[in-house]
Amino acid sequence: MFQYIIRRLLQTIPVIIGVTIIVFLLMHLIPGDAAQVIVGEGVPQEQVDQIRENLGLNEPIPVQYFNYIGGLLQGDLGDSIRSSRPITDEIFTSRFWITMELAVYSTILAVFLGLTAGIISAVKRNSAADVGIMIIALFGLSMPNFWLGLILIQYFAVDLGWFRPSGWGTWSQNVLPVITLGTGGAAIIARMTRSSMLEVIGQDYIRTARAKGVRERVVIYRHALKNAMIPVITVIGLEFGGFLGGAVLTETVFAVNGMGRYVIDSIRARDFPVVQGTVLVLSLMFVFVNLLVDISYRYFNKRIDLN
Amino acid sequence: MTLVNKTAVLEIRDLRTSYFTEGGEVKAVDGISLNVPKGKTLGIVGESGSGKSIMALSILRLIFNPGRIVAGELLYNGADLLKKSEKQMRSIRGNNISMIFQEPMTSLNPVYTVGEQIAEVYQIHENMNKKQAMSKAVDMLRLVGIPSPEKRVHQYPFELSGGMRQRIMIAIALACNPDVLIADEPTTALDVTIQAQILELIKDLQQKLHMSVIIITHDLGVVAETCDDVAVMYCGKVVEYADVRTLFTAPKHPYTVGLLNSLPRHDVDKEELEAIKGSVPSPFELPEGCRFAPRCPHAAKICFEQLPELNKLEDRSQVRCWIYTDKWGQQPEVNRTP
Numbered sequence: 001m002f003q004y005i006i007r008r009l010l011q012t013i014p015v016i017i018g019v020t021i022i023v024f025l026l027m028h029l030i031p032g033d034a035a036q037v038i039v040g041e042g043v044p045q046e047q048v049d050q051i052r053e054n055l056g057l058n059e060p061i062p063v064q065y066f067n068y069i070g071g072l073l074q075g076d077l078g079d080s081i082r083s084s085r086p087i088t089d090e091i092f093t094s095r096f097w098i099t100m101e102l103a104v105y106s107t108i109l110a111v112f113l114g115l116t117a118g119i120i121s122a123v124k125r126n127s128a129a130d131v132g133i134m135i136i137a138l139f140g141l142s143m144p145n146f147w148l149g150l151i152l153i154q155y156f157a158v159d160l161g162w163f164r165p166s167g168w169g170t171w172s173q174n175v176l177p178v179i180t181l182g183t184g185g186a187a188i189i190a191r192m193t194r195s196s197m198l199e200v201i202g203q204d205y206i207r208t209a210r211a212k213g214v215r216e217r218v219v220i221y222r223h224a225l226k227n228a229m230i231p232v233i234t235v236i237g238l239e240f241g242g243f244l245g246g247a248v249l250t251e252t253v254f255a256v257n258g259m260g261r262y263v264i265d266s267i268r269a270r271d272f273p274v275v276q277g278t279v280l281v282l283s284l285m286f287v288f289v290n291l292l293v294d295i296s297y298r299y300f301n302k303r304i305d306l307n
Numbered sequence: 308m309t310l311v312n313k314t315a316v317l318e319i320r321d322l323r324t325s326y327f328t329e330g331g332e333v334k335a336v337d338g339i340s341l342n343v344p345k346g347k348t349l350g351i352v353g354e355s356g357s358g359k360s361i362m363a364l365s366i367l368r369l370i371f372n373p374g375r376i377v378a379g380e381l382l383y384n385g386a387d388l389l390k391k392s393e394k395q396m397r398s399i400r401g402n403n404i405s406m407i408f409q410e411p412m413t414s415l416n417p418v419y420t421v422g423e424q425i426a427e428v429y430q431i432h433e434n435m436n437k438k439q440a441m442s443k444a445v446d447m448l449r450l451v452g453i454p455s456p457e458k459r460v461h462q463y464p465f466e467l468s469g470g471m472r473q474r475i476m477i478a479i480a481l482a483c484n485p486d487v488l489i490a491d492e493p494t495t496a497l498d499v500t501i502q503a504q505i506l507e508l509i510k511d512l513q514q515k516l517h518m519s520v521i522i523i524t525h526d527l528g529v530v531a532e533t534c535d536d537v538a539v540m541y542c543g544k545v546v547e548y549a550d551v552r553t554l555f556t557a558p559k560h561p562y563t564v565g566l567l568n569s570l571p572r573h574d575v576d577k578e579e580l581e582a583i584k585g586s587v588p589s590p591f592e593l594p595e596g597c598r599f600a601p602r603c604p605h606a607a608k609i610c611f612e613q614l615p616e617l618n619k620l621e622d623r624s625q626v627r628c629w630i631y632t633d634k635w636g637q638q639p640e641v642n643r644t645p
Binding site: 203204205207208209210211212213214215223226227300301302303 | 367369397398399400401402405406408410413414415416417418427428431432463465476479
């Protein structure tokens with residue numbers, strides 16, 4: 001098991017290198033002169049040259065890349081142009097944790113709702129409950145989450161006054177963004193769980209369990225669910241990654257001061273080093289979550305060999 | 308020799324199981340009555356689609372939508388299983404009446420060790436804790452002839468061969484020392500050499516544990532090897548029911564004769580195996596008279612008009628045929644265009 005984890009860890013290294021190359025090239029894919037774009041029109045040439053020098057844009061590209069990697073290895077993502085503060089400070093003092101909280105809570109909500117609905121749907125196949133759940137899931141899937149967010153704010157915050165419409169931190173602030181972000185994922189997980197469970201329930205070993213005198217509840221939760229979880233876990237991992245990126249819209253709608261909103265603001269202000277830094281951090285989180293998913297497969301599927 | 312005359316541990320009376328599909332009702336098991344004598348082996352033979360597996364699952368009441376047991380009685384030690392609650396039924400499954408299946412490769416849960424899967428039976432039916440149950444599981448593995456059981460008990464099904472897995476299935480089924488073991492094509496999916504070992508094991512354990520066995524098969528070789536009584540099924544009905552010797556020496560139903568003729572034999576030099584002409588009719592278009600009539604080489608007019616009842620003969624065997632005899636070889640075949 002330990003060996004397996006080490007091997008999977010090593011396999012992420014090429015992926016991470018790829019991510020850094022793409023993120024690094026971001027700066028060079030801006031049409032025109034990056035320094036000029038950052039400072040905007042009508043700025044004296046000396047100031048543009050100064051920025052270019054500060055960003056190290058005069059060096060050959062490979063040298064720039066190695067400087068960039070060298071900085072990363074020391075935990076240096078560069079400085080924000082707007083605030084002149086190190087980007088790591090800007091991100092990790094609170095923004096990163098807010099987005100992580102939002103994504104984790106949303107994942108918990110999505111998994112809880114999705115699994116419950118999916119299992120009920122599969123066990124009561126073709127019943128009114130199944131049809132109802134699948135219709136709701138289709139809605140959840142098709143609804144753009146910024147729109148859902150606005151609707152929730154209108155009804156539950158403005159009209160009913162149950163929750164606060166913006167910000168992050170207290171319970172009454174967190175509920176609406178988490179629902180907004182989590183429902184789409186819940187719908188996908190519900191559909192995946194249903195189809196996976198239906199396939200497993202038709203398997204011979206489920207019949208064996210019943211013939212042993214196992215209670216139906218135990219048949220479902222012990223014998224079927226563990227087998228059905230393998231594809232569902234993959235989807236949960238992808239959803240979590242999606243939530244990190246999807247947070248951009250939700251954070252904007254609810255004025256949550258997380259990574260997503262920080263990226264948007266930075267793009268508007270042409271603060272490209274910050275865009276680079278946040279995209280890199282989010283990508284690394286995504287890689288890390290997928291690593292966790294791969295490791296958890298071992299728990300569900302014993303056939304993944306250890307050597 | 309006649310049908311085993313001994314107290315039946317399980318008595319099936321006029322069992323009817325139907326599937327309700329969009330195309331209409333399919334009578335998969337259509338009024339079957341059989342006895343499972345104590346300590347003896349009953350064989351159930353038939354082609355695919357004859358309803359033999361569904362009959363077996365009906366005994367444990369493991370029939371799910373769109374299927375339903377519509378009528379009959381299943382007397383286990385005199386009490387009707389069809390009148391029991393689901394909870395009572397659960398305490399019988401795997402405890403008093405057990406079942407093993409055709410596909411050992413897919414009949415074990417891939418995410419639990421074989422030990423856990425055997426131990427679960429003890430945890431359910433004998434209220435053991437996990438540790439006690441696991442040590443009993445090791446005993447069971449030893450009983451079914453698995454080498455180094457202490458090591459195997461912690462292995463997953465995918466680490467074992469088909470024959471080993473069928474042994475595990477037998478261990479699960481016999482863990483609580485059942486009165487009746489239902490074996491649904493237990494050797495069909497296995498290599499020939501392994502088949503013999505598994506049958507030998509079942510026979511051996513039957514002696515040791517004094518249980519009754521129902522073997523469901525399409526292989527008359529298996530029947531000859533293991534059974535005391537045999538019921539031949541065709542389209543959901545029993546067409547012939549006799550002790551094994553009578554069935555093989557003096558078969559009375561033309562279908563049974565056809566099955567026997569299609570067996571490869573060592574003592575007769577034949578170029579080609581005989582096959583029963585035609586195929587099993589669709590369950591939606593069953594013939595009006597005898598269900599075998601369209602394929603029967605001897606069918607008379609009445610065979611196409613009326614379904615024969617089961618005739619109970621002097622030697623207590625039963626046959627469902629208008630014109631049965633035990634000397635079919637001397638009867639002329641009827642030439643007719645279907």
